Amino acid sequence: MNCLYPVYLNLDQQLCLVVGGGKVAERKICSLLECGALVRVVSPQVTPLIEQYSRQNKLELRSRDYQTSDLDGAFLVFAATNQPQVNQRVVEDCRQRNLPINVVDNPAACNFTVPSVIRRGKLAIAVSTGGASPLLAAKIRRQLEGHFGPEYGDFLEILADVRQQVLNDVEDITERQEIFKKLIESDILELIKEGKHDLIKERIDKCLSR
Numbered sequence: 590m591n592c593l594y595p596v597y598l599n600l601d602q603q604l605c606l607v608v609g610g611g612k613v614a615e616r617k618i619c620s621l622l623e624c625g626a627l628v629r630v631v632s633p634q635v636t637p638l639i640e641q642y643s644r645q646n647k648l649e650l651r652s653r654d655y656q657t658s659d660l661d662g663a664f665l666v667f668a669a670t671n672q673p674q675v676n677q678r679v680v681e682d683c684r685q686r687n688l689p690i691n692v693v694d695n696p697a698a699c700n701f702t703v704p705s706v707i708r709r710g711k712l713a714i715a716v717s718t719g720g721a722s723p724l725l726a727a728k729i730r731r732q733l734e735g736h737f738g739p740e741y742g743d744f745l746e747i748l749a750d751v752r753q754q755v756l757n758d759v760e761d762i763t764e765r766q767e768i769f770k771k772l773i774e775s776d777i778l779e780l781i782k783e784g785k786h787d788l789i790k791e792r793i794d795k796c797l798s799r
């Protein structure tokens with residue numbers, strides 16, 4: 590198999606279809622909702638959480654077996670039933686319509702897979718093992734969680750603000766790059782971690798001084 594091509598999708602208001610309503614479907618649904626997707630679930634049975642989200646209108650639930658027309662309007666599709674022949678039918682329907690398909694029981698039939706993800710604000714580190722061992726992906730994710738603490742989220746907020754300011758105010762690209770480099774090499778991350786917020790402004794000003 591070729592190596593997989595990593596991308597980060599903007600799913601805001603995009604319709605994603607999840608076929609199946611068990612615990613694996615629930616995991617995919619939760620991560621889709623977190624990213625602002627519109628979620629349609631087709632499944633005769635669902636977990637209590639999916640049931641609750643349906644009652645709260647957080648997703649559209651079709652409480653029956655999958656049919657091809659459920660794909661109408663979908664941007665991404667997940668086949669997450671415990672019935673291999675149903676999952677296979679969803680795969681074939683998606684191939685016909687040229688829709689991206691993730692199938693939870695057959696990595697070779699997926700044209701995208703879901704990685705294990707660590708998030709710290711705008712920072713998202715995704716781990717994939719190309720389907721070889723999802724459990725190892727999750728273990729590596731937990732190891733990374735220890736290394737990249739919540740301070741990275743705050744640091745990125747600061748960097749994004751200052752970056753905008755620098756893009757507006759500093760015309761010379763080399764000078765801009767030097768400032769960005771100084772910012773990421775500075776001790777601002779440590780200051781956030783140690784709660785020394787009063788020193789941060791001074792450090793930013795120092796990086797901005799020419």
Ligand SMILES: C[C@@]1(CC(=O)O)C2=NC(=C\c3[nH]c(c(CCC(=O)O)c3CC(=O)O)Cc3[nH]c(c(CC(=O)O)c3CCC(=O)O)/C=C3\N/C(=C\2)[C@@H](CCC(=O)O)[C@]3(C)CC(=O)O)/[C@H]1CCC(=O)O
Pocket residue numbers: 616617620691692693694695696699701702703704705706716717718719720721722723724726727730
């Ligand atoms: C990362 C994560 C994302 C997510 O799902 O959100 C994810 N699986 C997770 C957990 C997990 N999955 C499984 C177990 C039980 C232990 C075990 O069997 O190892 C656990 C552990 C648990 O449940 O805790 C079993 C399993 N998974 C797949 C198969 C089918 C097969 O291999 O044939 C089977 C066998 C089923 C069976 O036995 O029949 C297939 C896939 N699982 C993937 C992703 C894709 C490849 C990712 C990669 O490249 O690494 C891929 C190809 C398709 C896809 O689903 O996108 C999430 C961890 C999130 C986190 O904790 O951070």
Ligand SMILES: NC(=O)c1ccc[n+]([C@@H]2O[C@H](COP(=O)([O-])OP(=O)(O)OC[C@H]3O[C@@H](n4cnc5c(N)ncnc54)[C@H](O)[C@@H]3O)[C@@H](O)[C@H]2O)c1
Pocket residue numbers: 608609610611612613614631632633634635636653654655669670671672675692693694723
């Ligand atoms: N990819 C992964 O991360 C991963 C992890 C563990 C297991 N798995 C695989 O995923 C499969 C699903 O696991 P689970 O624990 O969620 O299963 P589950 O038994 O909890 O749920 C199965 C769901 O499929 C639904 N379903 C059955 N027939 C259907 C149909 N015709 N149309 C629509 N929905 C239908 C059921 O209503 C039920 O909600 C397992 O069989 C296993 O092969 C994948």
